[in-house]
Every structure is written in structure tokens, then in C-alpha cells.
Amino acid sequence: MRVSVDPDRCCSSGQCVAAVPEVFDQSEDDGVVLLVLPLPPAELRSAVRTAAAICPGRAISVQES
Amino acid sequence: MTTVEPIDAITFPAPRGGCPFAPPPAYQEALERPVSRISLWDGSHAWLVTRHEDVRAVMGDRRFSADARNAGFPFLSEGRRELAAESPSFIRMDDPEHARYRRMLTGDFIIKRVETLRPEVQRIVDDFLDRMTSHHPPADLVAEFALPVPSLVICMLLGVPYQDHDFFQERSRILLRNHSTAEQVRRARDELSAYLEELAERKAQDPDDRIISRLLARGDLTRSEVAAMSLLLLVAGHETTANMTALSTLALLRDPVQLARLRKDPTLIKGAVEELLRFLSIVQGGTVRVAVETAEIGGTTIAAGEGVICMLSTANRDGSVFASPDELDVGRDARRHVAFGFGVHQCLGQPLARLELQIALETLIRRLPGLRLAVPAEQIRYRTDAAVYGVEELPVAW
Structure with a gap:
């Protein structure tokens, strides 16, 4: 699985950070998404899919390999 | 002979049915159709979108504007039209104007920063609970716990003196009532704006490290812009969480099986709050938009x-x-709920709302094992006339 984020679409809801803090973080200044782990290990993938599904800005893309 | 239900059968606001926690039956029946027509207080009509996928589609699509200055914008009440008329806050703007203001505040509501408030929020929750239980039952959980907790927290974050709470709570209640007249809303808004502009004036002279002072220190906002942003945060910051806290408590008291599960396993609290947000969906009028370009939703063409x-x-x-x-x-995993909205306008304060609800409900359940209603459930009065649903009072004993 490869994750990518689009900071321009991010509206800083923080839901991705709440869902998978190992993979996503937020900028201290404006809360915009920071991608920590673009290639998440198997045990985090289901949570990453949830984060992508609930992102209000549809800023998270998940490419399943 | 059978009668055919006319297409325009739904009138806003539709009455609630037998279950006080369920949406009005007319809206729930609309789930059977992709979109419906709904008639509003001023005789105008709008499209009613009810399905999860379609609601997310509208809220996530820039062809649907939140800017009430656009022709055809649907107002849910006379008061709501008045509220949007002058110095609108950024919830009634589109990007990039909306994003400019919102990004000035998003740093204050990131998960990590909100999490640092946990000990302070816990202390506030414990304090109000101590005070409530220091006298004999019954107590009104709304007035003594559900409302003061988020009200004090948002005051603390903004730098608004909490002792003025009666002043702004009364006026914010007027702003959010469906039957408020334009005149009542204008007066309440003007008084709140004047109060916040005067507060901003004082903060400019004597700054602290709270949100209002920091907005002023940027140097690129006028006093009235700062007042409009503060007004939004102040009203949104306590009405919603207060009503969620009280209504969630009632829903749990009326569902002893779910309450017992939560009591037995407090680690369920985070998920339980998401489920209560979903189940209660207190923003009972939903969210409004106007099409600025022709778009298709659920197979229906919606014209600009x-x-x-x-x-x-x-x-x-x-x-x-x-x-x-x-x-x-x-x-259950209820995280796909849209109780905070969806799209670029999704609730800015949601991490704070979650933190407050988790702490308030967990503490209430843990500290008051005998918590119960102090009146028959039929006597409870619901806020059917407000933008944010809830209960007027919640008399409890413990």
C-alpha cells in the first residue's frame, strides 16, 4: 500500500491523525496534514483505509499494491 | 381510492415522531428517494438531500456554495437570513476567502494541541460535578454541568471573561432559535458584536496569549473581523457540546444496556462518543448550500x-x-458519520468537542453510578425549535 496526501485539499479536521497517528501528523502552524509513513505496514492498512474514507477534504489517496 | 403524496409534502422544519432521538419521520422517509423537495418558512423551496453518499457529494463539491450572498441561498428561518446579512463569519464564505480565515484558527485545534487541554478540561468537569453534587438532588444537568463545562472551556481558549456567561448564553440562544424574529436576531447579534469588539479593544491594549489576542496581533484583521470570528467560536463552542452532553446522557439513561456496557468497559468511550454523535445528530436543520453551477445529485439535476x-x-x-x-x-465503528458536516467546512472545533464529550460522559458515568432521571421521561422538554437539538432541562438524581 502506498499513501499520498494533497495538502491543498486538507481542511485540518485531524481525523486521519486520530485514526492512524503512526501514518499521519498535522503541521503545528495550520494543522495541515503531514505524511509520516507513506508505506504503512500491514497492521495499519485497515486504519489507513478508514482515514481515507472519512477525510472531509478527500485529501488522502491510497494505492493498493 | 388511494391518494398520491404530493411531491412538496415536506415542510421545514418537519415535526419529530415518537422517538425523541430519531430524525423527523418525513426526513427519514425521504431516504427512499435520492432527493426531495422541501418548502421553507418564506414560501421558497429547496432540494432536500438525505442519503450519506449524496450529502457527502454536495458538501464536498465546490459547485455548491456556502455563501449566503449568492442568489437562491436557502435560509431556514427569518433569523438565519438576518444572521447572514451582515458581517458574515467564514462558515458563510467559500474558498479561498473561507480558507484564509479558517487557517488562522486551525493551529489551535490540531489534535496534539487539543490533547494538551485534557488535564484542564478534566479539572473543569470535576469542579462542576463537585458543585452539582454538593447539594441534594435533583439537579438540572444542563444548567449545572452540560452547559457550563464547554462554556468555560471556550472562554478560556478565546480569552473571554466567563463571568459574562449569562449575557452571551442568552443571546446565542436567540441566534439559534427558529422562531426568533429578524429584529430579535439583529439585536442579539449587534449586542454580542459590540461586546466582542469592546473586548478586542481591551485585548489590544492589554494582550494575553489566548485566541482573540493572537488574532489581533497578526495585524491583518480589523476589530470587526476578529469580533465576527470570535462570535462564531463562542456560539459554536458551547451550544453544540452542551446539547450533545445532555442529550447523550439522556440517551444512555434511557438505554440501560448500552450504559452498562460503557460502565463496564470505559475504553469504549471514544467510539461511544462517535456513535452518540451519529445517533443524535443534533444539528437538526442540517447544512445548507446553493448551487452556483448546474450539478447532478443522486440522478437529479440541480440548477444554478x-x-x-x-x-x-x-x-x-x-x-x-x-x-x-x-x-x-x-x-460500533461510527466514524463515517457526518455529524460534524463534511467537506472544507467540516467543524473546526471537532477535536475539542470530542475531548470534552469523552471526558464529560466518562466522568459522569464513573463518578455517579446511581445517575437517573428525576422526572418521568415524558416530562422532558426538547429543543425542537433550535438549530441545535437537545433538552431544555435534564433533572437528574444520583
Whole structure:
């Protein structure tokens, strides 16, 4: 699985950070998404899919390999 | 002979049915159709969108504007039209104007920063609970706990003196009532704006490290812009969480099985709060938009200049997303709910709301094992006339 984020679409809801803090973080200044782990290990993938599904800005893309 | 239900059968606001926690039956029946027509107080009509997928589609699509200055914008009441008329806050703007203001505040509501408030919020929750239980039952959980907790927290974050709470709570209640007249809303808004502009004036002279002072220190905002942003945060910051706290308590008291599950396993609290947000969906009028370009939703063409009401409460009971949607289940994964809206306008303060609700409900359940209603359930009065649903009072004993 490869994750990518689009900071321009991010509206800083923080839901991705709440869902998978190992993979996503937020900028201290404006809360915009920071991608920590673009290639998440198997045990985090289901949570990453949830984060992508609930992102209000549809800023998270998940490419399943 | 059978009668055919006319297309324009739904009138806003539709009455609630037998269950005080369920959306009005007319909205729930609308889930059977992709979109419906709904008639508003001023005789105008809008599209009613009820399904989860369609609500997310509208809220995530820039062809649907939140800017009430656009022709055809649907107002849910006379007061709501008045509220949007002058110095609108950024919830009634589109990007990039909206994003400019919002990004000035997002740093204050990132998960990590909100999490640092946990000990302070816990202390506030414990304090109000101590005070409530220092006298003999019954107590009104709304006035003594559910309202003061988030009110004090948002005052602390903004730098607003909490001792003025009666002043702004009364006026924010007027702003959010469906039957408030334009005149009542204008007066309440003007008084609140004047109060916040005067406060900003004082903060400019004598700054602290709270949000109002920091907005002023940027140097690129006028006093009235700062007042408009503070007004939004102040009203949104306590009405919603206060009503969620009280209504959640009532829903749990009326569902002893779910309450017992939560009591037995406090680690369920985070998920339980998401489920309560879904199940109760207190923003009962939903969210409103106007099409600024022609768009298709659920197979229906919506023309530019037509209004849309996204019913969050029915989207949160859409059986294609949530199994047994009319059941409260504190163990389910309810995170796909749209109780905070969806798209670029999704609630800015949601991490704070979650923190407050988790702490308030967990503490209430843990500290008051004998918590119960102090009146028959039929006597409880609901806020059917307000933008944010809840209970007027919640008399409890323990």
C-alpha cells in the first residue's frame, strides 16, 4: 500500500491523525496534514483505509499494491 | 381510492415522531428517494438531500456554495437570513476567502494541541460535578454541568471573561432559535458584536496569549473581523457540546444496556462518543448550500441558483452505511458519520468537542453510578425549535 496526501485539499479536521497517528501528523502552524509513513505496514492498512474514507477534504489517496 | 403524496409534502422544519432521538419521520422517509423537495418558512423551496453518499457529494463539491450572498441561498428561518446579512463569519464564505480565515484558527485545534487541554478540561468537569453534587438532588444537568463545562472551556481558549456567561448564553440562544424574529436576531447579534469588539479593544491594549489576542496581533484583521470570528467560536463552542452532553446522557439513561456496557468497559468511550454523535445528530436543520453551477445529485439535476439542504441526521441513519441505523450501539465503528458536516467546512472545533464529550460522559458515568432521571421521561422538554437539538432541562438524581 502506498499513501499520498494533497495538502491543498486538507481542511485540518485531524481525523486521519486520530485514526492512524503512526501514518499521519498535522503541521503545528495550520494543522495541515503531514505524511509520516507513506508505506504503512500491514497492521495499519485497515486504519489507513478508514482515514481515507472519512477525510472531509478527500485529501488522502491510497494505492493498493 | 388511494391518494398520491404530493411531491412538496415536506415542510421545514418537519415535526419529530415518537422517538425523541430519531430524525423527523418525513426526513427519514425521504431516504427512499435520492432527493426531495422541501418548502421553507418564506414560501421558497429547496432540494432536500438525505442519503450519506449524496450529502457527502454536495458538501464536498465546490459547485455548491456556502455563501449566503449568492442568489437562491436557502435560509431556514427569518433569523438565519438576518444572521447572514451582515458581517458574515467564514462558515458563510467559500474558498479561498473561507480558507484564509479558517487557517488562522486551525493551529489551535490540531489534535496534539487539543490533547494538551485534557488535564484542564478534566479539572473543569470535576469542579462542576463537585458543585452539582454538593447539594441534594435533583439537579438540572444542563444548567449545572452540560452547559457550563464547554462554556468555560471556550472562554478560556478565546480569552473571554466567563463571568459574562449569562449575557452571551442568552443571546446565542436567540441566534439559534427558529422562531426568533429578524429584529430579535439583529439585536442579539449587534449586542454580542459590540461586546466582542469592546473586548478586542481591551485585548489590544492589554494582550494575553489566548485566541482573540493572537488574532489581533497578526495585524491583518480589523476589530470587526476578529469580533465576527470570535462570535462564531463562542456560539459554536458551547451550544453544540452542551446539547450533545445532555442529550447523550439522556440517551444512555434511557438505554440501560448500552450504559452498562460503557460502565463496564470505559475504553469504549471514544467510539461511544462517535456513535452518540451519529445517533443524535443534533444539528437538526442540517447544512445548507446553493448551487452556483448546474450539478447532478443522486440522478437529479440541480440548477444554478437552487438551494440544497443536506440532512445530516438522515445521512447518519443511512442503512447502506450503518447496519441497524436506528439502534444505539456504543461498540460500533461510527466514524463515517457526518455529524460534524463534511467537506472544507467540516467543524473546526471537532477535536475539542470530542475531548470534552469523552471526558464529560466518562466522568459522569464513573463518578455517579446511581445517575437517573428525576422526572418521568415524558416530562422532558426538547429543543425542537433550535438549530441545535437537545433538552431544555435534564433533572437528574444520583
